[in-house]
Amino acid sequence: MQLQADWEPRYARRAERMRASEIRELLKLLDEPGIISFAGGIPDPALFPVETAREAYAAALADGVAGQALQYSVSEGYLPLREWIVGHMGRLGVPCETDNILITSGSQQALEFLGRLLLTAGDTALVTAPTYLGALQAFSAYEPRYDELRPEHGNRTPDAYRRAAAAEQGGDVKFAYVVPDFANPTGETLSLAGRTRLLDLATDLGIPILEDTAYAALRFEGEPLASLQALDIARIGSIDATRVIYCGTFSKTLTPGLRTGWICAGRALIRRLVLIKQMSDLNSAAINQMVMHRLASTQYPAQVAKAIEHYRRRRDAMLAALERHMPSGVTWTRPEGGLFIWLTLPAHIDTRALLQRSVAEARVAFVPGAAFFAGDTGHNTIRLSYSLPGEAEIAQGIERLAALVKA
Amino acid sequence: MQLQADWEPRYARRAERMRASEIRELLKLLDEPGIISFAGGIPDPALFPVETAREAYAAALADGVAGQALQYSVSEGYLPLREWIVGHMGRLGVPCETDNILITSGSQQALEFLGRLLLTAGDTALVTAPTYLGALQAFSAYEPRYDELRPEHGNRTPDAYRRAAAAEQGGDVKFAYVVPDFANPTGETLSLAGRTRLLDLATDLGIPILEDTAYAALRFEGEPLASLQALDIARIGSIDATRVIYCGTFSKTLTPGLRTGWICAGRALIRRLVLIKQMSDLNSAAINQMVMHRLASTQYPAQVAKAIEHYRRRRDAMLAALERHMPSGVTWTRPEGGLFIWLTLPAHIDTRALLQRSVAEARVAFVPGAAFFAGDTGHNTIRLSYSLPGEAEIAQGIERLAALVKA
Known part of the structure; x- marks a missing residue:
């Protein structure tokens, strides 16, 4: 076995605060085929000019x-x-x-x-x-x-x-x-x-x-x-x-x-x-x-109009599916634009644990909300993006996720 | 007159060390037509693939x-x-x-x-x-x-x-x-x-x-x-x-x-x-x-070979011109590659002042060497780049610069 140079003690003090984003590491694992991903939040390449x-x-x-x-x-x-x-x-x-x-x-x-x-x-x-x-x-x-x-x-x-x-x-x-x-x-x-x-x-x-x-x-x-x-x-x-x-x-x-x-x-x-x-x-x-x-x-104006039309349909599909499938005790935002819906689950649910099960059992990915807080909170929240999956996938994915939340 | 927001007192302490490079500011002024510039040090776009x-x-x-x-x-x-x-x-x-x-x-x-x-x-x-x-x-x-x-x-x-x-x-x-x-x-x-x-x-x-x-x-x-x-x-x-x-x-x-x-x-x-x-x-x-x-x-190999041939001719032209025109008391490096020659002038010459005269009178630009020192030194040094001017311009520019150094 070869030695590895260990420069950790040589790093600037600020390096302690440069942490790997658990979420971003996770996202790399969510690209498997068969997964419906609400995790990304990146634009749909189908729209690129x-x-x-x-x-x-x-x-x-x-x-x-x-x-x-x-x-x-x-x-x-x-x-x-x-x-x-x-x-x-x-x-x-x-x-x-x-x-x-x-x-x-x-x-x-x-x-x-x-x-x-x-x-x-x-x-x-x-x-x-x-x-x-x-x-x-x-x-x-x-x-x-x-x-x-x-x-x-x-x-x-x-x-x-x-x-x-x-x-x-x-x-x-x-x-x-x-x-x-x-x-x-x-x-x-x-x-x-x-x-x-x-x-x-x-x-x-x-x-x-x-x-x-x-x-x-x-x-x-x-x-x-x-x-x-x-x-x-x-x-x-x-x-x-x-x-x-x-x-x-x-x-x-x-x-x-x-x-x-x-x-x-x-x-x-x-x-x-x-x-x-x-x-x-x-x-x-x-x-x-x-x-x-x-x-x-x-x-610019044409692309913006196209993107609005595209993502609005997907937001509508996601809101409709949430309405249809989510049990009571789950709440969510109703965005007037953008790419994200924010879910709050009952306080006893830890969404990091839920993600593991969701990927394994429901084949649905999302981002656990705790990642978006500077402090240690938000454990029962979820960020959903509707930017990449089509409407049918969105409906299917939300149905499967809801079943898991109910279980 | 309208107010300007003054955020200086709000900046991080490190902002004190983020100084404008006098040289880089200067370089913006050296692009005038008619100037032979040894200042840049950027690659010759004629070589771009x-x-x-x-x-x-x-x-x-x-x-x-x-x-x-x-x-x-x-x-x-x-x-x-x-x-x-x-x-x-x-x-x-x-x-x-x-x-x-x-x-x-x-x-x-x-x-x-x-x-x-x-x-x-x-x-x-x-x-x-x-x-x-x-x-x-x-x-x-x-x-x-x-x-x-x-x-x-x-x-x-x-x-x-x-x-x-x-x-x-x-x-x-x-x-x-x-x-x-x-x-x-x-x-x-x-x-x-x-x-x-x-x-x-x-x-x-x-x-x-x-x-x-x-x-x-x-x-x-x-x-x-x-x-x-x-x-x-x-x-x-x-x-x-x-x-x-x-x-x-x-x-x-x-x-x-x-x-x-x-x-x-x-x-x-x-x-x-x-x-x-x-x-x-x-x-x-x-x-x-x-x-x-x-x-x-x-x-890669073809471009490197082409660049070597190109810049070698220009280095040779600059070294020959320096040899021919510079007075005694001026010394310089003889690079085996790269884009730069470093001149040391007699200690009493301040190359920042020389640059002002050189641009105004000789229409030749270079970088005063002091910019390349962390401490306050190098006032009699100059960086010359041969990357952009052709051989004839190099010969002419060095001749004019040498005349100024002698004067």
Whole structure:
């Protein structure tokens, strides 16, 4: 047997907080044939604009531009794409300029950059419970404590947050992170009143808000709500004065494969983030940004409409099946968009254990909800995604899962 | 006048160490027409394998695979590309398996990940003086102190390094970072004796070595030297026991535009780095990895041969011009490969001031050498790259620069 170098004692202190996501490890095992998976939450590849992508890559590699497409490029991102995003943000009620936009490798990179920029060990990040698992992973490397944000059902007072933040290690409250529309994992949308309360709280605390809008474009019904950033700009007058840092992505509307997202924020903050981009990976691939520019400028509204139609049918199928099959004592959210439904089972059910049985006996996969909490809770919750299975599979899968819950 | 939100007081402590690179800011100004630029150091786009890239993108987007090309993918990287890299590392004397390889978004991302994994504030990173500017940027966010590595001309003793590391803040020596072949910025290559001394030092200190091989494939003449990792494996028996973390990239051989590099290391370390990749940007774009796999497996040796021929002519032109025009008192390195020559001018010359005059009067750009030192030194040094201008321009540019140095 050969020796393995053991560098564990040499790692930075922060490495203790870089834990493998049990869930993400689990997901690798759920791709077996015959499993109906509600676990993933990734977009349906049937929707990808493949034909346009083919044309766009060919155009990016045409004589005269190929040298640019395959060369290093600026850390800020490809200017025509940033110009398209400026127009897009304007249509969402956020007047801004290209200096307010940084292209990131998906919004995961945006979250990681913001954690790195804002968090000193012992500082506090305010997050909802549950919240997006990837955000917890991105932030945790910078050793924060977490406190709970409840914009819909009553936050703590600013002073209470401040005192709790200072109590343990003398840290500050550094930001609030929220997915206001069709949240991962709950599918819920923050009401206008909740948005206002959150802006008020952040103003009182003097902190920025990280607004993760990954699913916001996928509204099936009801009136769109203004983004926190648009609401703040309406209050405060300009993008450069806003406390809201908007994280956008093309992953759920066009394709996640080009790893293209953006941050829209005040230009002083963007300048800092450009430095972080430079030290992190110099720049996102120019060719992918050129292609994304063409996809967005030719396909964005059509692709969004197609995706809405597609996922609405699947949400409807899942809600109908839940209604039909789930026993009393089980409750769930009714999302107006996005990819997720959140189930709460009777308190005595541990959904990690249920998952083992569900995969083995019912051939149905889901994500146990505990993964989405910073604290040790949520053991009787489940995240279901309807993004990948067809309607018939959804009906079948929910029926089998319900039978297991009843058993 | 509108208010700007000022988040500076809210930033993490580490933000103080995330400084704008004066040089990189400067480089943006050097693209004016009429300037002969020895500043860049980026590959010549005339060498890019455009035709194969076109075919490869079309193939990646063919029916049946397009869904994979445009979807999320695994954090470890595209398996066939990792398999190709395993073969490549084997040819370089490093027997390994796919579990020893992580795909990164260029080697800049590799360096940033390693800084994040290894450095707690106050720890020591050993670097040569001068060293790669991007490495200093990547590491500095994690608030190290730097100590000087001199593998060629006599390192300090292990105890001296240890004592210095502990003296200020009680930190540890965490790693040694080195570009052994045709280094950025000096063009120099670490001798076999120097490599052995560095391995001995790292063994004494019980630290890993970060081996940055960005330019190693571009050897114009002389015998290739074994990589530090190959030498260590020859000593120690296996990739999983090695203390060397090998950072490779396709940026200087095939194209930097796909942002594709890799880390080859023991699998326990790779597992940690996969987590960091996941929390940082989930995965590098699958489509670019599929394309890079095709480029590497069909073009690697031919592209390397072409690049060597191309850059050798330019190095020769620059060395000849330096010989012909530079006054006595100016010395320079004679690289056996890579993209850079390092000039040392008489001690009274400040090359930052010289650059201002050089751009204004001689229309010649270069990088003042001070940027490549962790400490405040190197004011009379210059990095010259011969990668972009043609031979005639090189001759002309060096003649004009020499006239300015003499004046």
